[in-house]
Amino acid sequence: MLKYLWVFFISMVPIVELRGAIPIGIGMGLDKIPTFIIAIIGNMIPVPFIFFFARKLLEWGQDKKIIGKFCSWCLRKGHKGQAKLEAKSDNSAETVANDEDTEGQVVAAVESNEAEAPRKSKGRKAAFIALMLFVGIPLPGTGAWTGTLAATFLDMKFKDAVIAVVCGVLIAGVIMLLASMGLFGALDSLFFKG
Helix, strand or coil, X not given: CHHHHHHHHHCCCCCCHHHHHHHHXXXXXXXXXXXXXXXXXXXXXXXXXXXXXXXXXXXXXXXXXXXXXXXXXXXXXXXXXXXXXXXXXXXXXXXXXXXHHHCCCXXXXXXXXXXXXXXXXXXXXXXXXXXXXXXXXXXXXXXXXXXXXXXXXXXXXXXXXXXXXXXXXHHHHHHHHHHHCCHHHHHHHHHCCC
C-alpha cells in the first residue's frame, strides 16, 4: 500500500507527473493496472487548482522581487503558446468558413454574428485537440500541469480544459505503461535486429 502512495504522490509532482510515476511503480513490482489508475488520479488532482489559481498567482508574482523573473517568464511562455495555438485555430476556422463561402451557403452572413459561430466552434475544437495532444506527449514539460496552465491562457472553459487534459493524461499513461512493460523494446528487437 505504501508503494502505491508513492506512485500517487509522484504523479502529482510537476514535470515528473505520471511519466515518472508509472515507470517507478512498475519498477517497484506493483501491478500494472492499479499503478496506471493511481497515477492517473494523482496526476489529475492538481488540475482544478492550477486552472483556477496558477495564472492569478503568476500575474500577482511577476512584480515581486524574488519570484518576479520566474513568474514573468512563465507568463511570456504561456502567451507565446496561446498565440501559436490561436493562429492554428483561426486558420482552421477560416478554412471552414471559406469552404462554406464557395458553396454559397453563408456568403450573405459573413458580416453577421452567425458567421462567427462556426469559427468559434472550430477554434474551440482545434484548441481542445491541440491541448489533448500536447498533454498526451510523454515528455517532461508537456503534462497536465503545463497543459492546464496553457488552457487558462487560451481562456478555455473549465469543463473543456479538464476533458482535454484527462484525454491527454490517458494517452500519456498508456504510452508510459506500454513503455514500462517493455513493449517498445520488444518491438525494437523484433523489427530492428540489426
